[in-house]
Amino acid sequence: MTIVTFDHYPRFAELTDILHEFAKEFPKLVSIECIGHSHERREIWLLTVTNSETGPAGEKPAFWADASIHATELAPTIAILHLLHTLVAGYGIDPEITRCLDTRAFYLVPRVNPDGAELALADSPRIVRSSTRAYPPDAETPHxxxxxxxxxxxxxxxxxxxxxxxxxxxxxxxxxxxxxxxxxxxxxxxxxxxxxxxxxxxxxxxxxxxxxREGLDLNRNFPAQWRLEHEQKGAGPYPGSEPEVAALIRFVASHPNICAGVAFHTQSGVILRPFSHQSDEAFPAEDLWTYQKLGAKGTELTGYPAISVYHEFRYHPKEVITGAFDDWAYNHLGIFGWTVEIWNPxxxxxxxxxxxxxxxxxxxxxxxxxxxxxxxxxxxxxxxxxxxxxxxxxxxxxxxxxxxxxxxxxNPPPHLLEAEISRFSGWLIWHALVLPRLEFLEATAVAEAPGTWRIRVVVQNTGWLPTLVTKRARDIKAVRGVRCELDLPEGARLVSGKRQEDAGQLEGRAYKSSAPTRRPADPTDDRAKVDWVIVGTAGETIGITASHPRAGTVRTSLILA
Ligand SMILES: [Zn+2]
Structure with a gap:
């Protein structure tokens, strides 16, 4: 069935209906919630997309995408609707999409700033940069x-x-x-x-x-390197002061399973990455290389060049912007943040x-x-x-x-809209599939003596990225390591080991060199092993949970035999 077509720009009421229709039609895959309200009290909708039968989204590595923080940037909403449509239509048919929703989750905010978009979509449109809140608040009658x-x-x-x-x-x-x-x-x-x-x-x-009169720029209101109004116009009175941005910050910061994300904007036809305010030399080298590899895949799949804001996308050669979403995501959370500028006339x-x-x-x-x-x-x-x-x-x-x-x-005129926005979904699905992913390699209970068992758990990261996601996350100590936890039945007792064991961070395959000749060794640093010895009774069930804030949570159980 067709819930959405990509041939026009829906206003808020229609968009709200479309989003609820997806949740109603695909309850196993899509849920909708309101994560906050705009200045004019419109809902900021967020859709969670994952196969709920293989675990809740919060226990899976997740990819974030938001759109239309800037008022007149309307195509971004449609890019998110296209991703949503691609995911639900492809689930169970396309093996990559199926694997993606079975093992990963998406959090999608199709319209961060519904008030501004409503002005742009009015019969007689008006342009504001972002929010419709008057700012500075004592702004005089315009002259x-x-x-x-x-x-x-x-x-x-x-x-x-x-x-x-x-x-x-x-x-x-x-x-x-x-x-x-x-x-x-x-x-x-x-x-x-x-x-x-x-x-x-x-x-x-x-x-x-x-x-x-409405002088805010919500994409200057994020906390990273935020600056006062006299240094950067539109940044607001303090970081996260605006309800739309506060809703995003609150959600992203409280969902540590978010490993990467895109903020969709228009226009320029380009994939932008941090930094906005400093040279590539400031990156840990591995993060720059990984950004470049992820971006190159984006170029391959979308046709858009992938570039640094600081080096190739500055409004004035002597000025930088700060307080944008992607810089906040990378600098403060240590995840891969992107800004995609849709459309290049x-x-x-x-x-x-x-x-x-x-x-x-x-x-x-x-x-x-x-x-x-x-x-x-x-x-x-x-x-x-x-x-x-x-x-x-x-x-x-x-x-x-x-x-x-x-x-x-x-924005693209409506008849060219679908061709333009349909190029991104493939990259976003690929990007979600490179995220770290915790899985059990082994979970066994071996009897060592009557009434005594050795429990062994081996977990591995089957994703391409390391569980840390970035070296930045290591430097700012953003993420704890893998935690393996034993759930013992009443009466059973731990003889060696702690009930909760820290198994550290697991590597992925992202940093491997392009030829195995120079450094051919592939140590098993993507794996961790935990042993416990317990005393219990045959027939009892032992629960085992392994979790990592970014790489997900997996559970299994063993019967003592
Ligand atoms: Zn923008």
Whole structure:
């Protein structure tokens, strides 16, 4: 049955119905809960996806994915719905998906910031960065330009107004495009350009850009390297001050089985990893190598380059961002955190090598013409609209046109949505399958003398990553080791060993070199053995539990014979 289609952007009420429908239709695999409320009291839904018959999610290594913390970034929600759909539709059919849900769990938050998305999805949309909470709280009534759908057509484009000292002119070869006026050029017809919107308090001469009334950026509100407002705008009054971010922090920090996670955003068509604020040299080498291997698989499966924010994705070469989800996940929890920026309109238009942020600072008119041709062709002309006169309520006569910022640049237009978001599910399932996984190799009770047994348990990590997941987790002492625990019946007694034995951390296969010639030894450091000697009565049952916060919990029982 079809619960969801990937051809439109649902508002909150429809999204809520879709999510509950999944839980209702697939009760063995999907459960839904509310992990907090947004500023406007909408539910922040979280779905847990795992085969509940092979154990609860909390006892399995888990992968986190969230979406749409930024208000206008709508495609991310659909990427999560696609993963959800892929998992439930593939369970019992696709062996990898089946194994994944039998042995791992997913925690999915399809819309972290439902208030902001609701504004972007309104009939007459409005753009805020993140939360709809006014911030700073004493922000004055805006004076100057404020973005919004001023002509009421449901799209957010650009406004241009004639100005003899404007920086733009009509492109001589393509009258729909604007190009920069030459440095020494005078005497032509020039324009100023603003995003579609109102200009409050316009005096007929000056137009300032009003500071945003809703000035928060929820992806600067996470605790790692969080900075005050005067250093980084939008970070909020203190780390985790915003209810949406607090809900995420609370859930992730209280679920130590989460070993890795992705925050979905738009746009750029790129897989981003930490650090945001410092060079790759600051990584423990193994963590950098592992990030690179995980990212390379992401590139192979999605076509998106995988890069460091610090080295290749900075808004300004002299500035860094801090307080983002992925940096918090890596720095404070020692897990692999990612930011995936969905959609790259330039790449769609045949500009494959565009350099993300730098492109907006400097690119050729040829690129603009390619993009315009792409709009005319692939978007049936809906991406870029020619300029049409509009009688602006504040400015008088202007023209509205240019790119549709929500559904051409910011997000895929609905007819290209499925093709874009369906590329991620395979990588996320693969990523979940590389997580550490605790299993029993052996559990035996051997009679040593009448009434005395030696209990032996051997546990192993069958995952690719070590139980620590990262070297960072070792350095910050984030995770205890494997714990093996004996549950003895009444009357039985331990002769040697402790009821609870610490078996340490177990390695995976992630750090193996690419050839066995240089360091060929493969010690059994993925295994641990615990022996106990007990006194008991034949026929009694001994319970054994082995657990690791990240690698999961396994249980077995032995009958004394
Ligand atoms: Zn974003």
């Amino acid at each position: 100057g330009h404020v973005g919004g759908d001023v002509d009421g057509d449901g799209h957010l484009r650009l406004m241009r107004m004639r100005d003899p000292n404007g920086p733009w002119k009509v492109c001589p070869e393509e009258s729909r495009l604007l190009v920069r006026r030459d440095p020494v050029e005078v005497g032509g017809e020039y324009y100023r350009v603003f995003p579609e919107g109102r200009v409050h308090g316009y005096d007929g001469v000056t137009i300032g850009l009003a500071p945003p 330039q790449r769609q238009a045949g500009i494959p090598e565009m350099k993300y942020i730098e492109w907006y600072r400097e690119h050729s008119i040829e690129d603009d013409r390619k993009m315009l041709a792409w709009s005319d062709d692939a978007l049936q002309g809906k991406g870029y609209q020619d300029w049409v006169p509009f009688d602006h309520p504040d400015l008088g006569p202007v023209e509205i046109g240019g790119w549709d910022s929500l559904y051409a640049f910011g």
